[in-house]
Every structure is written in structure tokens, then in C-alpha cells.
Amino acid sequence: MDALQQTILLALLPEAAPISLPRLGKRLGLGASVLMRALTLMGDASLGGQPGPGWVQVQLQDARWTAVLTPTGREAGQAHCHG
Numbered sequence: 001m002d003a004l005q006q007t008i009l010l011a012l013l014p015e016a017a018p019i020s021l022p023r024l025g026k027r028l029g030l031g032a033s034v035l036m037r038a039l040t041l042m043g044d045a046s047l048g049g050q051p052g053p054g055w056v057q058v059q060l061q062d063a064r065w066t067a068v069l070t071p072t073g074r075e076a077g078q079a080h081c082h083g
Contacts, residue, residue, distance in 0.1 A: 001076070001080070004034075004038050005038060005041070005042055005055075006080060007028060008024075008028065008035075008038055008039065008042065008056070009042070009055060009056075009069070009073060009076060009077040009080065010077060010080070010081070011024060011027060011028055012024070012056065012067060012068065012069045012073070012077070013069065013074065013077040013078070013081070015068065015069070017068070018059070018061060018066035018067060018068040019066060019067060019068070020064050020065065020066050021035060021036065021039075021058075021064075021065040021066065021067060022064075024067060036058075036065075039056050039058050039067055040052075040058070042055045042056040042073070043055070043056050043057065043058060044070075053072065053073075053076070054070055054072050054073070055069060055070060055072055055073030055076055055077075056068070056069060056070065056073050057069075057070050
């Protein structure tokens, strides 16, 4: 896990409901492309034959993109906080 992934994971940890990507980007001071690239790598999509860790689910909800931690992502975030 790199520093950006760690930052995103910890920002999503207290969120029970999906958070809009613009709001998350603003909170973290990240541009949309940087945020989306990081979230893609944190999801479960297979890139270069390697599946991602499945920490985050990004979805289109009511015409806006949102992100939410998966149970695996929540475990990873909690382990990092208490590790």
C-alpha cells in the first residue's frame, strides 16, 4: 500500500455511505484524474493480469460517481489504524 492509497483508505474509513468523488477529492486536495487512477488500483479490476486488492468500490449512483470501502477495505483500514 502506497502513501496515497493509505490516505484514501483512511479518509473513507469513517464513511458508512458512499461518498462522491468530487467531495473526496476536495477533502484530500486531489484532482479527479489522480483520485480515479488511485481508486482504480484499489478496486478489484484486473490490471496487467493482476487483480487489485478489492478495497474500494467505485460506482455511478444517481448520475454521480461515488466510492465506498468494501469489507476487505474496511479491514485493511482498521488494521492500518491499529497496526
